[in-house]
Amino acid sequence: MTTSGRPRTTAEPTRLTLLDSLFPGTDETSALARATDWARTPLGDPSAWSSELSAAIRTVMPASIPMLLWWGPQLVQVYNDAYRPICGVKHPRSMGQPAAECWPEAWAELGPRVGRVVGLGESDHEQALLLFLERYGYVEETYWRYSFSPVRSMDGEVLGVFVATTEVTATEVERYRLAAVHELAVVSTAAIRSAEDLVHRVEPVLARDRRAVPFAALYLPDPGGDLVRAAAHGIVDGSRALPERVPSGAAHPVADAARARGPRSVHTIDGELVAEPSPLGALVPTDVVHVPLCSPDGPLEGVLSVGLNPYRPDDRPYETFVTLLARQLTALLTDVRAAEHERSRAENLEVALRTNRTIGMAVGVLMASRRLSDEDAFRLLRDASSTANRKLRDVAEDVVHTGRLPH
Template identity: 40%
Template sequence: MTASGEASWSAERLFAGPGETRERLRRHDWAATPLGPVETWSVELRAAVRTVLPSAVPMLLWWGPDLVQIFNDAYTPVLGEKYPAAVGEPGAQCWAEVWDELGPLAEQALAGGEATYMENQQLFLRRHGYLEETYWTFSYSPVHDEGGNVAGVFVATTDVTTRVLGERRLETLRRLGMVSTAEGDDPIADSCQAVMEVLADSSDDVPVAVMYLREDIAGAAGNGAPHDLVLVGAVGTDRGTELAPRRIAAGEGIHPADARVYPLVVTGDSEPVGLLVLGISACRAFDDAYRSFFELVAAKVSTLTSDALAFEFERDRAAALAELDTA
């Protein structure tokens, strides 16, 4: 042991405590990293580690010019499949897919000692086998050594993906709820067009949307059976493609990959009057929240279709009564 007692600061002591993350930190070969053996670490680095580890906030410590990583238990879920390789890994290597966005912020903190703060920052991370759309609020705070130089960076981060996606999807539902079927000469066609316009603006969540109505309702000219489904709207794909055939014969199904198919059900009709096909984003897992959003979209479109049919029926009825009065 040296006079200063540095040798007493072993990995076992510095990373002591419960949790699988600390166990990984204790077993890591720090001598193989630019930081060197734990026993040689500076007072500032040890103090920074002891600040990060007990925090309930997801925290990451980048140290040295290579931004070698040390993080706490709360941060481990952020890493996904990057863990456990992320232990002691340089930041640029761990976050290669987003380093164009994060690198300059880290360099700013290292070079000038200026803290940075980002709110609702979109990052496409590769943590679960695909490029995932995520949103983060985070800060980079410089850590100074005894000489006043910046030796590392504290990263405190909050995953706000659920909130950002929820607000975005709620706006889509709000806009669908504002569609009016009481204007124009063709309520059904107008409502279909309005739905497609809303979903076209929601391409992050609905990259593809295809809508069908029964031929007897859509009023399409053709030789098919009245209950054949005809294409009345498509965004994110061309009409007539495998994903959006112009006609589906009665009784036939449609089973597109990476999409969900929902029946359109209206008041007073015992069977669906159409189908709504919604494509799933390649950048989001189809979780319960995503599934619920699609179900609400389909319910909104069903309601709009029902309202359009009711409005058209009442308008035609009023016109027929007017003709009778005239006669």
């Protein structure tokens, strides 16, 4: 008798013993599998399960790597605890659910692959398969290393599919993001004459892989302090979000970033900008991050505005990536402005020396021909060379201040 007074049937201890045997673990997923009403799934009551299904489950459940079993015509799911995080919010209803019902957003890609395993009995594998999954309330770009293997009966019929899988999303996303940073790192500034030239040089680099940078705009300060959009990609209409000019005192996110000169700021651009769809799919980016381009103790070089990938979360790795882009662009702009200053110093010195030599020769000729008195010659030399001397003084003061001669 049970504690409630109801007689215990002979089938109950058998069923409990069978479930304990099939799902013996103390982890959350094993407990869920023991509590699942399998009779309400296409697999039916566990007491009627075939020996092949029971053996397959005993292989999957204790594995330390993520493993999944798809069984029968509807490919009903049974998975272990290492696989549970992969399901996201689909867990726990994903246990005992047909695969196509659990993963409808990816079944156009997965269905044919699994169909070949079941229909032809051939294994299938990939190192980094791109799948768009909805596990956390949004469509997510994910990458997977997996192996699909047929599970056969004694007579060779394919009864199910073993799935061993590892998510490699972080590795793949980091790979293409770092590739974008590396492309900027190898840009040479040797032949670049101005910040404007540099911006036009680096924008195609940013646009090369729009998974990393779906759209972007680079702003440079003009002499009056306003921010001018010097280059952009992935934008159909910048409108209010990324206009061609942002006054320095405007209440605008680009101007705010320039004034703050601190951490990046993110804002949503719905209705303020028309961006090109993501190269990954139909979604259009709706968030942009603004980062000031400046070193801690240096002048503002510009502002970088980057559209965020709508298929990836704006998390810490994403923040690190955007920061690396900004640092690399700041370094390039600083190098170009330093070279521009060096050229200006050298040109000033050359002009001043050439002018003084010319004036000195002219005055000497006039004095030699007695067409000028000594007093008039010195006055003329002083007045005529004042502009050149100012340039010489500027160069001299710069040399004293920096300790460097112009090249």
